[in-house]
Amino acid sequence: MLASQPDLELIQQIEALSGQRASECYQCGSCTAGCPVGEMMDPPPSRGMRLLQLGRAQELVESTGIWLCASCVVCATRCPRGVDYGRVAEACRAARLRAKYSRVDPDTIAVDETEEIPQQAFVAGFRKFSG
Ligand code: SF4
Ligand code: SF4
Incomplete structure (x- = not known):
């Protein structure tokens, strides 16, 4: 194909x-x-x-x-x-x-979007954008 x-x-x-x-x-x-x-x-x-x-x-x-x-x-x-x-x-x-998202930033992501974002993306987002 x-x-x-x-x-x-x-x-x-x-x-x-x-x-x-x-x-x-x-x-x-x-x-x-x-x-x-x-x-x-x-x-x-x-x-x-x-x-x-x-x-x-x-x-x-x-x-x-x-x-x-x-x-x-x-x-x-x-x-x-x-x-x-x-x-x-x-x-x-x-x-x-x-x-779908420009980035997964835990500080700005809407609460109603959290269920559809994979956990691994959240963990990576915390590593990159928080602290
Ligand atoms: S180890 Fe995996 S990625 Fe590497 S050549 Fe073999 S099948 Fe491909
Ligand atoms: S990095 Fe590890 S878990 Fe991921 S595909 Fe390779 S062997 Fe599997």
């Missing part, structure tokens, strides 16, 4: 934010085999990379799997191609949030 134009732009955004290139992955599966939450992740890391290669970036950005990644870097240490999927997942989360 060829990537549609919106997905191509999204892939470029994810690659720019993450510093990782989808074409580097040769689908060996080592990242998924070592990922501590790989069995619960949908998609798991190697399949996430495959979705990007197939131009299905929107599907990855809307997946639940990107929110399960704990940024533990096990996948990056196992990847023979030097791909850090944790950065890809983080870039996907950022792309998804940026489509």
Whole structure:
């Protein structure tokens, strides 16, 4: 399947934010085999990379799997191609949030918006903007 134009732009955004290139992955599966939450992740890391290669970036950005990644870097240490999927997942989360919010700032976010914002985004927001 060829990537549609919106997905191509999204892939470029994810690659720019993450510093990782989808074409580097040769689908060996080592990242998924070592990922501590790989069995619960949908998609798991190697399949996430495959979705990007197939131009299905929107599907990855809307997946639940990107929110399960704990940024533990096990996948990056196992990847023979030097791909850090944790950065890809983080870039996907950022792309998804940026489509709706300019940033998640705990000091200014409306109370009625808090239920739809993922907890991980809130934690990251507290780290960046409070204190
Ligand atoms: S960084 Fe994320 S995707 Fe990679 S092994 Fe850890 S939890 Fe899994
Ligand atoms: S370990 Fe690296 S090359 Fe292998 S599937 Fe994962 S991202 Fe692709």
